Amino acid sequence: MGKLLLSVHVIAAILAVGSIAVAASLFPRFAKLAAAETPPEGGEEKGRAVGIAAFLHRICRIYAVAGLVVPVFGLATGAHLGVLGDAWLVTSMILTAVAAFMLAMAIIPGQERMLTMARTGGAAVEGVGAAAARLGMLTGIFNLLWTVVVVLMIVRPGSTTGV
Numbered sequence: 378m379g380k381l382l383l384s385v386h387v388i389a390a391i392l393a394v395g396s397i398a399v400a401a402s403l404f405p406r407f408a409k410l411a412a413a414e415t416p417p418e419g420g421e422e423k424g425r426a427v428g429i430a431a432f433l434h435r436i437c438r439i440y441a442v443a444g445l446v447v448p449v450f451g452l453a454t455g456a457h458l459g460v461l462g463d464a465w466l467v468t469s470m471i472l473t474a475v476a477a478f479m480l481a482m483a484i485i486p487g488q489e490r491m492l493t494m495a496r497t498g499g500a501a502v503e504g505v506g507a508a509a510a511r512l513g514m515l516t517g518i519f520n521l522l523w524t525v526v527v528v529l530m531i532v533r534p535g536s537t538t539g540v
Contacts, residue, residue: 379457386450393444394523397480400436401516404488405509407433411495412505427495434488441480448473469529476522479515487512 411426448470455461491508 379454382450382454382457386447386454389444389446389450393440393447396440397437397444398520398523400433400440401480401484401488401519402513404430404433404437405491405513405516408488408491408495409505409509412491427492430488430492430495434485434492437480437485437488441485444477463533465529465532465534469526472522472526472529476519476526479519479522483515484512484519487515
């Protein structure tokens, strides 16, 4: 049972968190490009960059919900292995909560604001560069948190794996 729980946990982390990490990292670039584009003749949409940015934002939103499987199966695996009280796992859970909070409260809303700026144009476009830089920094921190969690999961201080 432990191998099944761990397998689902790892696969969900790779697919959900990995997808968010890539999409969130690419988003500022395309939102900035979208804001710089001029509307095509007779069209209300601002071209490909807006579509790509909207798609990347949708990936982040959908996979954020799907990513809830990761801590659920992580906790189940930790309980099965009897390591829920270990410092490395508690630290991983705290970092996971911080990353999830950042995603839900800063990154996804920041993407929504940038999409609005890119779609409306005008004076709002002037703030896109600063918003993209801020969002890029937040995404970098999000990715760094997940990197630390992965390292903790592999190294597991006090592990008896011998690796």
